[in-house]
Amino acid sequence: MNGDSACAEGAISAGCRFFAGYPITPASELAERMSERLPQVGGVCIQMEDELASMAAVLGASWAGLKAMTATSGPGFSLMMENLGLGVMLETPCVLVNIQRAGPSTGLPTMTGQGDMMQARWGSHGSYEIIALAPISPQDIFDLTILAFNLSEKYRVPVLIMADEVVGHMSEKVTMPTIAAKDLVERRRPKVKPGKYLPYKPDADLVPPMAVAGEGYHFHVTGLTHDERGYPVMTVEAHDRLVRRLVDKIRLNRHDIIKYKEFQVEDADIIVCAYGISVRIAQLAVRMAREEGIRAGLLQLITIWPFAEQRIRELSLQAKAFVVPEINYGQIVLEVERCAGDRARAILVPHMGGSVHSPQTILEAIREATQ
Amino acid sequence: MTDTLNAKNHSIEKYLRQDRMPHIWCSGCGIGPAVSCFLRAIDRAEIDPNKIALVSGIGCTGRVAGYVKLDSFHTTHGRAIPFATGLKLAKPELKAVVFSGDGDLVAIGGNHLIHAARRNIDMTVICVNNFNYGMTGGQVGPTSPLEARTTTTPYGNFEPPFNLPYLASASGASYVARWTVLHLRELERAITEAMIKPGFSFIDVIAPCPPIYGRMNKMPLPMDSMHYYQEKTIIRHGADPKEADITLNGPILAGTFVDIERPTFQDQLNHISSKVNAQV
Numbered sequence: 001m002n003g004d005s006a007c008a009e010g011a012i013s014a015g016c017r018f019f020a021g022y023p024i025t026p027a028s029e030l031a032e033r034m035s036e037r038l039p040q041v042g043g044v045c046i047q048m049e050d051e052l053a054s055m056a057a058v059l060g061a062s063w064a065g066l067k068a069m070t071a072t073s074g075p076g077f078s079l080m081m082e083n084l085g086l087g088v089m090l091e092t093p094c095v096l097v098n099i100q101r102a103g104p105s106t107g108l109p110t111m112t113g114q115g116d117m118m119q120a121r122w123g124s125h126g127s128y129e130i131i132a133l134a135p136i137s138p139q140d141i142f143d144l145t146i147l148a149f150n151l152s153e154k155y156r157v158p159v160l161i162m163a164d165e166v167v168g169h170m171s172e173k174v175t176m177p178t179i180a181a182k183d184l185v186e187r188r189r190p191k192v193k194p195g196k197y198l199p200y201k202p203d204a205d206l207v208p209p210m211a212v213a214g215e216g217y218h219f220h221v222t223g224l225t226h227d228e229r230g231y232p233v234m235t236v237e238a239h240d241r242l243v244r245r246l247v248d249k250i251r252l253n254r255h256d257i258i259k260y261k262e263f264q265v266e267d268a269d270i271i272v273c274a275y276g277i278s279v280r281i282a283q284l285a286v287r288m289a290r291e292e293g294i295r296a297g298l299l300q301l302i303t304i305w306p307f308a309e310q311r312i313r314e315l316s317l318q319a320k321a322f323v324v325p326e327i328n329y330g331q332i333v334l335e336v337e338r339c340a341g342d343r344a345r346a347i348l349v350p351h352m353g354g355s356v357h358s359p360q361t362i363l364e365a366i367r368e369a370t371q
Numbered sequence: 372m373t374d375t376l377n378a379k380n381h382s383i384e385k386y387l388r389q390d391r392m393p394h395i396w397c398s399g400c401g402i403g404p405a406v407s408c409f410l411r412a413i414d415r416a417e418i419d420p421n422k423i424a425l426v427s428g429i430g431c432t433g434r435v436a437g438y439v440k441l442d443s444f445h446t447t448h449g450r451a452i453p454f455a456t457g458l459k460l461a462k463p464e465l466k467a468v469v470f471s472g473d474g475d476l477v478a479i480g481g482n483h484l485i486h487a488a489r490r491n492i493d494m495t496v497i498c499v500n501n502f503n504y505g506m507t508g509g510q511v512g513p514t515s516p517l518e519a520r521t522t523t524t525p526y527g528n529f530e531p532p533f534n535l536p537y538l539a540s541a542s543g544a545s546y547v548a549r550w551t552v553l554h555l556r557e558l559e560r561a562i563t564e565a566m567i568k569p570g571f572s573f574i575d576v577i578a579p580c581p582p583i584y585g586r587m588n589k590m591p592l593p594m595d596s597m598h599y600y601q602e603k604t605i606i607r608h609g610a611d612p613k614e615a616d617i618t619l620n621g622p623i624l625a626g627t628f629v630d631i632e633r634p635t636f637q638d639q640l641n642h643i644s645s646k647v648n649a650q651v
Contacts, residue, residue: 018461020453039647044460044640049486053453056446056483060426060457063444064465068457086447213442213458214465216421220388220437222445231391232437232445 001174003167004071006138007097008033010145011069013179015186016095017043018068020057022050022076025109026165027099030071051076055083055096062092063221065212067149071097073165074107077116077123084158085124088246090221091156091200091208093187095148098160099168100276102327102353112165113353114276114327120160121305127243129250131257132160132305134275138172144302150185151257155249156207162304164327166277166356194218199230200242206249250306259302260311264290268297270369271315272323273336275301277356282325285362296366304332312339321369325349325362345369383410386420388440395434399585399593401578402432404552405499409470410439412562424465426455428475431506431580432499435470449480452487455494463637466566467494474504477533478513484573488542490636491570497562498535498573501580509583516619520587535575536612540629545570547612547629551577553600554625561627570635577623588619 001009008030011019019034021027031047038045044061048054054070061068072080077098087094098120102113116123120132131151135141141163148159188209190197199219202208208228211217224232225239250257264286265271274282279300289296299315299322301308312322312335321344324333330348337346349365351357387410396402413420420441427436429448436443446454451469459467469476476484476498487494503521504510511521511528514535518527539547546568550558558576565572579585579596590596600623608626615624 018457020457039644042644046456046460048453048456049482052450053456053483053486056450056453057457057460059446060444060454060459061461062457064424064458064461066461068461082447083450086450090444212462213424214422214462218421218440218442220443220445222437223447224445231388 001138002029002169002171003135003138003141003163004029004099004169005033006142006174007071007145007161007163008037009174009176010142011095011149012037012041013176014067014146014149015184016067016069016149017041018058018061018066019043019045019070020048020054020061020068021070021072022048022054024073024076026101026168027071027073027097029168030097030099051079052082055080055087058094059083059087059090059092062094063213067093067153069095069097071099073099073101074103074113074116075105077119081123085126085128086223087158088124088128088130089223091210092158093152093156094158095145095152096158096160098162100162100164108354110165111354112277112327112356114164114278115331115353117162117304117328117331120162127247129247130160130305131155131157131250131303132162133302134162134304135167136276136279136300137167138170138174141167142174142176146179153185153187154207155253156187156210157250162276164276190217198228200226201228202245202249205253206245254306257303258306258308260308261300261302263298263300265297265299265315268295269318269320270294270296270323270366271299271319272296272325272362272366273299273301273312274325275304275332278325278327281357281359282362284359285366288359288363289366294366294370301332307335309339312336316340316343319344321345321347323347323349323362323365323369325351325357327351327353327356383407386410386413386440388438391438394438396431397582399579399581400431401501401552401576401580402435402499404555405497405558405576405578406435406438408555408559409468409497409562411559412566415559415563416566418466418566422464422466423468424455424458425468425470426451426458427469428471428480430472430475430504432470432472433475449475449483451475452480452483452496456487456492459492459494468566469494469496471498473498473500473502473514473535474512477535477538481513485538485542488539488544488571488573491543491545491633493570493635493637495562495565495572496574497576499576499578500535501578501584503580503584505580505583509587514617516617518619521584532617534612534616536615536628539573540612543571543633544573544629545631545633546572548627549575549577549615549625551600551604551623551625552579553597554604564627568630570633
C-alpha cells in the first residue's frame with residue numbers, strides 16, 4: 001500500500017468521517033482513497049472548489065461533531081493557511097496532511113521536498129502554536145495519522161502531517177490493526193447544561209470542552225479576539241489572555257506531545273538529526289560511519305512542532321556536532337542551531353528537492369563534523 | 372404596524388443576544404431589518420432553533436452571527452459558504468443559514484457561492500447587498516452600480532456589477548428572490564420559503580448604507596433610500612433574473628425569480644451511499 005492510501009486508512013481507523021479536498025499532485029491518491037472508503041463507513045467525502053473551501057469545510061464538519069481531514073501539497077498548503085488560522089483561533093480539532101513536493105511555487109509538482117517545514121510552524125498570520133508530525137514510511141503515516149487525530153481531539157488544535165512525495169507514493173507493507181475505542185481520543189464535551197456553557201472556559205490543561213452544533217448550546221464562535229463566552233472583545237488584555245492560552249496549551253503540554261526516536265546516540269559525538277524520508281537515508285549513513293569507527297547516532301524527530309528543544313539541549317552536552325539533512329536549503333537546522341547554542345555545531349546538509357539525499361552526502365558531512 | 376410584526380409568537384428577542392447590545396451597525400443600516408425578518412422567519416417556518424447553524428463571513432453583515440442566540444459562526448472573509456457546507460454535510464439535520472454581505476459572498480467568496488449553488492447544497496444564503504464595503508470605509512464592491520462613487524472609485528465606478536439573482540440562478544440555485552429592506556413582510560416570507568425549500572436558496576437583500584455609500588451617492592439619510600425603494604421597486608414574481616440588473620438610482624426588480632425542484636447534494640449522496648452499502 002502506498003503512503004497516501006495508508007494515511008487515508010489511518011484516518012478511517014482513527015474515526016475520521018469527513019474529508020474535503022482539492023486535487024493536487026502528489027496528494028490526490030489520498031482524496032481518491034477517501035472518496036472510495038468513506039461512503040463504505042457512513043462518512044462524507046467532498047471535492048471542493050479549491051483548498052480555501054476544503055479547509056473551511058473541514059472546520060465546519062468538525063463543529064458538527066465529526067472527525068475531519070483534508071490533504072494537499074505545496075500550493076494548496078499555502079491556500080489553506082487562512083482557515084488553518086481560523087482553526088487555531090476557534091480551537092477546532094482536525095487534521096491537515098501535506099504530502100510535500102519541491103517548491104517554491106509550482107516547483108517540481110511530482111517530486112519530493114521538505115520545504116514547507118517552517119510554513120507549517122508560521123504559515124498562518126499571528127502568534128500561535130501548532131502540532132506537526134513527520135512520517136517516514138507508509139506504516140508510519142498510518143500510525144501517525146491516528147496519533148494526529150488523537151492529539152487534535154485532545155488539544156483542540158489542527159494537527160499537520162508533514163509527509164513528502166516519497167513517503168506518499170512509495171509502496172510498502174502496512175499492518176492495519178483494529179484500533180480499540182480506548183486508544184482513540186474524543187474531544188471533551190461540556191458537562192454543564194446549555195445556558196451555563198462558556199465555550200472558551202478552559203479546564204486545568206488549558207483546553208476548553210467543546211460543544212457541537214445542533215445540541216441546543218447556542219454558542220457563538222468567532223475568529224475575532226474573544227472572551228470565555230466566545231464574544232468578541234477588542235482589548236489588549238483580552239488578546240493577551242487568549243493568545244497566551246492558545247500558545248500555552250501546547251507549550252505547557254509539550255512533554256505529552258513531543259515524540260522522537262534515537263538510534264545509537266548513547267555514546268555518539270556526532271548526531272544526525274533528521275525527519276521524514278531523510279531519516280531512512282540517515283540510518284544508512286550512520287551505519288556506514290559506525291563501520292568507519294565514527295561514533296555517530298541518529299535522532300529522528302517524529303513531532304516537528306512543538307520542537308524537541310529540551311532533547312536537543314541535552315544531547316548538545318555530549319555531542320560535538322549535529323548533522324541535519326533536509327530537502328530544503330535550511331529550515332529545521334535553524335531550530336537545532338538555536339537549541340544547541342555554542343555547545344555543539346549544527347551542520348546543514350541541504351538538498352534542494354526532487355529526490356532524496358544520497359547516503360554518501362550525509363556520510364561526508366558526518367566525517368567533516370568529526371574534524 | 373403590520374399584522375406580521377404583531378403576530379403572536381413572533382417575538383424576536385428570544386433569538387437575540389441581549390448581552391451583546393448595542394450592536395455596531397450605524398443608524399439607518401439595512402442589516403438590522405434583514406436580521407429581524409430572518410428571526411421572525413424561524414418561527415414562521417417552524418424550524419427548531421436548536422438545529423439552526425448560522426454562519427457569517429467578514430464585514431458589517433458578517434457580524435450578524437455574533438448577535439443571534441443560535442449556534443453561530445463568525446468565520447473568515449468569503450468562506451462562510453464552505454464552512455456551512457461542512458456543517459451541513461456532517462450533520463444533515465442542521466438547517467444551515469449563511470448571512471453575509473455582497474463583498475464577502477460575491478467577491479472574495481464568489482467561487483464558493485457558485486459552486487454551492489451548482490451542487491445544490493441544502494442551505495439558505497441571505498446576502499445583504501449594500502453596494503459597497505462598509506466596514507472598511509466604503510470601497511467599490513462587486514455589486515456597486517456603474518458610476519457609483521466609492522472611496523476607490525472617486526471618479527465613478529466603471530466596472531460592470533454582478534446581477535446577483537441572475538448569478539445565483541445561472542449557477543443552479545433552487546430558490547432565488549430579491550427584496551429591499553423596505554419590503555419587510557415580503558422579505559420575511561421569502562426567507563421563510565427559502566428555509567423550507569430543500570436545496571440552495573439565495574436572497575438578495577437590497578439594503579441602505581446611509582453614512583458611507585449613501586453619503587457618497589446623494590442618499591445620506593436613511594429615509595432617502597426608503598423613498599428610493601418605494602418609488603423605484605418593481606415587483607414581478609417569476610421575472611427572468613437576467614432583467615434584474617441594478618443601475619445607479621434606477622429601478623429595482625424584486626420578487627421570487629426562481630423556485631424549482633432539483634435533487635440536492637444530500638439526495639445524491641444518500642443515493643450513492645445506499646448503492647455502495649448494497650454492494651458491501
